[in-house]
Amino acid sequence: MTDWGIRLAAEKQGLEDRTVTRLRSLIREGQIAPGEQLPSEPELARILGISRPTLRSAISELVADQLLVRRRGVGTFVASSPPALSHGFEHLRGSAESIELNGQAAGTTDLEVRHESATPELAECLGAEEGAAVVRITRTRTADGAPVMYAEEWIPEDLLPERTSLDDFGFDDSLYARLADVQLTVRRVVARFVPTLADDDLAKRLDTAVGTPVLLLEQRHYSDSETDRVVMFSNNYHNTQRIDLHTVRRG
Amino acid sequence: MTDWGIRLAAEKQGLEDRTVTRLRSLIREGQIAPGEQLPSEPELARILGISRPTLRSAISELVADQLLVRRRGVGTFVASSPPALSHGFEHLRGSAESIELNGQAAGTTDLEVRHESATPELAECLGAEEGAAVVRITRTRTADGAPVMYAEEWIPEDLLPERTSLDDFGFDDSLYARLADVQLTVRRVVARFVPTLADDDLAKRLDTAVGTPVLLLEQRHYSDSETDRVVMFSNNYHNTQRIDLHTVRRG
DNA sequence: GAGTGGTCTAGACCACCAG
DNA sequence: TGGTGGTCTAGACCACTCC
Numbered sequence A, B: 001m002t003d004w005g006i007r008l009a010a011e012k013q014g015l016e017d018r019t020v021t022r023l024r025s026l027i028r029e030g031q032i033a034p035g036e037q038l039p040s041e042p043e044l045a046r047i048l049g050i051s052r053p054t055l056r057s058a059i060s061e062l063v064a065d066q067l068l069v070r071r072r073g074v075g076t077f078v079a080s081s082p083p084a085l086s087h088g089f090e091h092l093r094g095s096a097e098s099i100e101l102n103g104q105a106a107g108t109t110d111l112e113v114r115h116e117s118a119t120p121e122l123a124e125c126l127g128a129e130e131g132a133a134v135v136r137i138t139r140t141r142t143a144d145g146a147p148v149m150y151a152e153e154w155i156p157e158d159l160l161p162e163r164t165s166l167d168d169f170g171f172d173d174s175l176y177a178r179l180a181d182v183q184l185t186v187r188r189v190v191a192r193f194v195p196t197l198a199d200d201d202l203a204k205r206l207d208t209a210v211g212t213p214v215l216l217l218e219q220r221h222y223s224d225s226e227t228d229r230v231v232m233f234s235n236n237y238h239n240t241q242r243i244d245l246h247t248v249r250r251g
Numbered sequence C: 001g002a003g004t005g006g007t008c009t010a011g012a013c014c015a016c017c018a019g
Numbered sequence D: 001t002g003g004t005g006g007t008c009t010a011g012a013c014c015a016c017t018c019c
Helices: A015-028 A041-048 A052-064 A095-101 A120-126 A175-181 A200-205 B015-028 B041-048 B052-064 B095-101 B120-126 B175-181 B200-205
Strands: A068-071 A075-078 A106-117 A133-143 A146-156 A186-197 A213-223 A232-238 A245-250 B068-071 B075-078 B106-117 B133-143 B146-156 B186-197 B213-223 B232-238 B246-250
Touching (some): A015 A052, A095 A133, A095 A146, A146 A200, A175 A186, A186 B186, B015 B052, B041 B052, B052 B068, B095 B106, B095 B146, B120 B146, B175 B186
Antiparallel strands (some): A106 A133, A186 B246, A213 A232, A213 B186, A245 B186, B068 B075, B106 B133, B133 B146, B186 B213, B213 B232
16 A cells, blocks of 8 residues: 555645655655556545646656656556666756756765856857856766766856855755856756767766766756856766766657 | 637647647747737637636747747747757657758668567667567768768567568668558657767778767657557767757756 | 736546456 | 546636836
């Protein structure tokens, strides 16, 4: 018998998001077995104390994430083979959130915050002037203690309320949250995929061998307050032996 | 004054999809000018003769496509800057179409169609039995004559009407179109990103040096007629020096 | 305060699948 | 025939923006 947790506690998130979180954790914890059928939508909505449209939205999210399978006229089932460690790309998420969604503990090491001036290449990527003042943040992200990604992130200083707004950025901070605090909520990211090789420095940071294939994601971040400017440019080097990167394409 | 077309004609598609199509064409045709505000949701729902939730779903689709912008407490507007042509990943397209969207001429070389039995690894990827009969298609895709991708594609024979259904597959054929012909319309693809190195064979096919970083896309293709089975599994090796791969992530 | 989008509800009706 | 998911409706209430 599955403990559905009866009604959902009121929190900051919306009812739908909380439902997604609840169902996701029930599945991950195995409280609902792989292949098992869920109660019907009206029944489950009653159990959870929410309406059927809200429940349907939540289920749709999990179907897109491959955790649930719907069969018309039959029922909704937990996927027989739930996807392994993954990082679903189509939804914009902070890397900590992505790691935690997979049931691992997210951590940060080797955090550095510096002030620099933009090289010609970086200026090109940011759509800024060469030599423009930027804040550079570098850090290694870990999952259950093992390094999975090394990130370099640049933010133009003139977009910040103060030059030093990010100087107190800490190990457990979310950069997206900090940017949202200063009206730079990231809404859209254009990510470019570049396969590359681990050099000496990168190999050390990712705890892997020199010459290992590594996936670089070059990302341009846009907010809706500054529609035409790149709010942040980042290079994320992924150790794909430890973290699975995938996306869903729909037709 | 915009002609909203009053009520929507009944067709095969759902009401929401028809609304998306109608609004999209009104915007593309310029009947609603860039930057212009739409009537409020209740008002527009009344005009179109549909309910507000249905209209909201349609609008959300167009917001995701960057054609509309919502401002809470203010209104919904047509995007001021025309949506840049994004030949990104999030939309499922055949590789020929992707190449042509870049303004290049798509071509195929080294096409081979074979019958094989599934190795344990392939069977795992296809969700089939080891040794199952499969059709294997390999080909090199070119853009303006230069090789940009090498593709290996496997389809389980038991999903085809005849064992030989794909034996006449030609250089200019679209595999998606051929699959749709036999009721295996691909609706969803889960793509996994794997950075790798060009070995001797791959280097020759992609006209590059041995050891060059190459981006492998492992793709599982699903149709809606066979919900739990992989209709096709493919390995696409991209020469990212010649073709740019990117995607848009939305928050 | 007036108007907007954001969220959630309750319930109807249909198409589909299994016994 | 009965139960399931798929679709759509009508309307309530809230949060936000601007005057």
